[in-house]
Amino acid sequence: MTRATDGTSPQLSHVGHQMSRMSGLRALMNDIATSIEGDRAGEWLNLGIGNPATLPAVAGMWRRLTRHAHEESFADAGQYGPSRGAPALVRAVADYFRSRLGWRIGSENIVIGPGSQMLCFVAAAVYAGPGSTGTRRVLLPMTPDYTGYQGLCMVPGGVVGTRSLPMPEEGRLFRYVLDLDAVARYPDPGMLLLSSPGNPTGRALSPAEQDGLINIAERLDVPLFVDHAYGHPFPQIGSTQAPPVLHPNVVNCFSMSKLGLPGERIGFAIGPERFITPIVCCLSNSVLHAPRLAQAAVAAGLRSGAIDDAVSTAVRPFYLERRLLVEKLLNSAMPPGVDWRLHASEGGMFAWVWVDEDWFDDLALYHRLKEQRVFIAPGRSFFTDSPRPAEHGAQCFRITLSVDEDVLKEGIRRIGRVIGQAGPQHTPRDDP
Known part of the structure; x- marks a missing residue:
């Protein structure tokens, strides 16, 4: 049996190739790494992330419960x-x-x-x-x-x-x-x-x-x-x-x-x-x-009952307020003359935006925003068969509700500015 010693890729199985391919989730995880690593990590506005908001009441609950687990269950848990x-x-x-x-x-x-x-x-x-x-x-x-x-x-x-x-x-x-x-x-x-x-x-x-x-x-x-x-x-x-x-x-x-x-x-x-x-x-x-x-x-x-209390007093009120804020910010930031819509929401911690324009492309927006130190999640990542440019899935993107309010405000402001600058002269790029 020979081994590759020259830096070439190893011989992968069919499963290895399948699980090593770039996916929407891998791209999101790469963006998370970029936004928290290196000397310039603090400059990124990550609106594509899936982390929940850091709420003091919820964080305090988990600290107390984890401390109790350490004291009462550490021996068994080990x-x-x-x-x-x-x-x-x-x-x-x-x-x-x-x-x-x-x-x-x-x-x-x-x-x-x-x-x-x-x-x-x-x-x-x-x-x-x-x-x-x-x-x-x-x-x-x-x-x-x-x-x-x-x-x-x-x-x-x-x-x-x-x-x-x-x-x-x-x-x-x-x-x-x-x-x-x-x-x-x-x-x-x-x-x-x-x-x-x-x-x-x-x-x-x-x-x-x-x-x-x-x-x-x-x-x-x-x-x-x-x-x-x-x-x-x-x-x-x-x-x-x-x-x-x-x-x-x-x-x-x-x-x-x-x-x-x-x-x-x-x-x-x-x-x-x-x-x-x-x-x-x-x-x-x-x-x-x-x-x-x-x-x-x-x-x-x-x-x-600590989990139920955190849900009713902290989690639900926060995301209800954030959803209303994001609707207000998008209405203010999106350029006039652009046909865009926001998916009606019964829940969740994201806003799903549809820009119904033939010139709009989610990957072009992703790359332009990346140049502005902003991450979003391109829409095509959420479909099983990747849509082509000008198809509905390529006209959508996802932004989180859970980041700090200042990050959300500035990130949405940059999104509106970049979309306004794009217009019909967009150039699609490869997958992130």
């Missing part, structure tokens, strides 16, 4: 634990959802993972790809959706999406229409997956839409994974029309990330035992289990 999750957290999750939503669940219905992103990745490995009945795929019922979903599957073309029609609404707003008929027509999905409220749009499922997706999953006998990273019961960033439901074909995913703990990578899924058990097995064979000290802190937060 040891290997069950792949399903720390028993204390599994019990706390079961008790919480029994009391809040009336769910009859036990430990067999729960799995704790190192972030809901990893749980979705494991689910894609378990329920999509080549199998005894052919190749099945992860189907996103509505795109745009979370850019991290694009890199879930280790099989090329393993993630597909149903394009949603943008419909203008009153004023500067628009909304996507979920095409249930198109979802129902898709051949042989292995699983359905979507976020609600959605990232990047903030759009939440209606009860009728949720019922429609459940009916499709039930007919096909595949799992419907619903990612509640921004929704009910925490962090409840905005209102949720259709609360999570317990159903034989539904797996509900929850996360601590947007509740102020993104770096600790704690998420969990609740669903039927037949869908949860293979995920537990896969965790055993990959990452073993989620970080145990953070699990102890989350368990204490659920049991004590």
Whole structure:
């Protein structure tokens, strides 16, 4: 066997090539690194980032809970634990959802993972790809959706999406229409997956839409994974029309990330035992289990009611106020004569902007803003099939609501200025 010693790339497997390709999520992570590393890191205005806002009340809660975990659970947390999750957290999750939503669940219905992103990745490995009945795929019922979903599957073309029609609404707003008929027509999905409220749009499922997706999953006998990273019961960033439901074909995913703990990578899924058990097995064979000290802190937060208090008194009011501020800033900063719209939002921590002009290109805007020390998330990163220039997906971009107010104000001011300078003479660039 020979080894490459001249700096050339190693021989990668098909999976290696698939997982090494540039994706929207990799681009966002690269931008995060750029904005916090090096001598000029402080000059960047990162409006593309997915971090939640640093709220004093929430940060204080996690400091207290983590201190308590250190004092009470450090010895146990330093040891290997069950792949399903720390028993204390599994019990706390079961008790919480029994009391809040009336769910009859036990430990067999729960799995704790190192972030809901990893749980979705494991689910894609378990329920999509080549199998005894052919190749099945992860189907996103509505795109745009979370850019991290694009890199879930280790099989090329393993993630597909149903394009949603943008419909203008009153004023500067628009909304996507979920095409249930198109979802129902898709051949042989292995699983359905979507976020609600959605990232990047903030759009939440209606009860009728949720019922429609459940009916499709039930007919096909595949799992419907619903990612509640921004929704009910925490962090409840905005209102949720259709609360999570317990159903034989539904797996509900929850996360601590947007509740102020993104770096600790704690998420969990609740669903039927037949869908949860293979995920537990896969965790055993990959990452073993989620970080145990953070699990102890989350368990204490659920049991004590501290998490519910932080949601109602700090998280929800902050993002409601920020959404109103961003609408005001965009209306002030966007140049006159440009046809732009903001997606109507039921929740989430982002603003999704559509510039409905043939000359507008999201990557051109991304690169011009990068020259101005501003990061945004280009729209095409949130679609499974990358749109071409002048198509809808290439006319959109995402900005966060969670950065400091001064950063938000100056960043949006520069966005408006750059769009005003661009006009029809844009030159598309390669992917970031």
